[in-house]
Amino acid sequence: xxxxxxxxxxxxxxxxxxxxxxxxxxxxxxxxxxxxxxxxxxxxxxxxxxxxxxxxxxxxxxxxxxxxxxxxxxxxxx
Amino acid sequence: xxxxxxxxxxxxxxxxxxxxxxxxxxxxxxxxxxxxxxxxxxxxxxxxxxxxxxxxxxxxxxxxxxxxxxxxxxxxxxxxxxxxxxxxxxxxxxxxxxxxxxxxxxxxxxxxxxxxxxxxxxxxxxxxxxxxxxxxxxxxx
Numbered sequence: 001x002x003x004x005x006x007x008x009x010x011x012x013x014x015x016x017x018x019x020x021x022x023x024x025x026x027x028x029x030x031x032x033x034x035x036x037x038x039x040x041x042x043x044x045x046x047x048x049x050x051x052x053x054x055x056x057x058x059x060x061x062x063x064x065x066x067x068x069x070x071x072x073x074x075x076x077x078x
Numbered sequence: 079x080x081x082x083x084x085x086x087x088x089x090x091x092x093x094x095x096x097x098x099x100x101x102x103x104x105x106x107x108x109x110x111x112x113x114x115x116x117x118x119x120x121x122x123x124x125x126x127x128x129x130x131x132x133x134x135x136x137x138x139x140x141x142x143x144x145x146x147x148x149x150x151x152x153x154x155x156x157x158x159x160x161x162x163x164x165x166x167x168x169x170x171x172x173x174x175x176x177x178x179x180x181x182x183x184x185x186x187x188x189x190x191x192x193x194x195x196x197x198x199x200x201x202x203x204x205x206x207x208x209x210x211x212x213x214x215x216x217x218x219x
Contacts, residue, residue, distance in 0.1 A: 008112075
C-alpha cells in the first residue's frame with residue numbers, strides 16, 4: 001500500500017544539521033592545518049640539522065687542519 | 079504488535095467513515111499524535127547536537143593551540159641558537175604525539191556529527207527508524 005502522506009513539518013532539526021556539517025568543515029580545516037604545520041616543522045628540522053651537521057663537519061675539519069699545521073710547525077723547529 | 083506510526087496514519091486514511099468531517103478529524107488526530115512524538119524526538123536530537131557542538135569546540139581550540147606550538151618550534155629551529163637539538167627533539171616528540179591524539183579526536187567528532195546530522199536532517203524518518211529498532215516504544219494510535 002503506497003499512500004502519499006502529509007510531511008512532518010520539521011522544526012530545528014535541519015538547521016542544527018547544517019551546523020553539524022559546518023563543524024565537519026572546521027575539523028577538516030583543523031586537521032589540514034595540523035598536517036601542514038607538522039610537515040613544515042619536519043622540513044625545517046631537516047634543514048637545521050643538516051646545517052648543524054655541516055657546521056660540525058667543518059669545525060672538525062678545521063680542527064684537524066690546525067692540528068696538522070701545528071705538527072708541521074713543530075717538525076720545522078726540530 | 080502495534081503498528082508503526084506511519085502505517086497507523088495510512089490506516090486512518092484507508093478506513094471507512096460516515097462523512098468527510100469525521101474522516102478529516104480522525105486523520106488529523108492521528109497525524110498530530112504522530113507529529114507530537116516526532117517533535118519530542120527531534121527536540122531531543124537538537125539538544126544532543128547542541129551539547130555535542132559545545133563540547134567539540136574544545137577539541138578545535140586544542141588543535142589551534144597545537145598548531146601554534148608546532149609553528150613556534152619551527153621558528154625556534156630556524157634560529158639555531160634559540161633551541162638545543164636535544165630540546166628540539168624532545169619538544170618534537172611531544173608535539174607529534176599530541177597531533178596524533180588531537181587528530182583522533184577530530185575523527186571522532188566527524189563520526190558523531192555525521193550520525194547526529196543524519197538524525198536531525200529527517201526527524202520523521204529518525205523516529206520511524208527508532209521504532210523499528212525498539213517496537214516496544216510504538217505508541218497507541
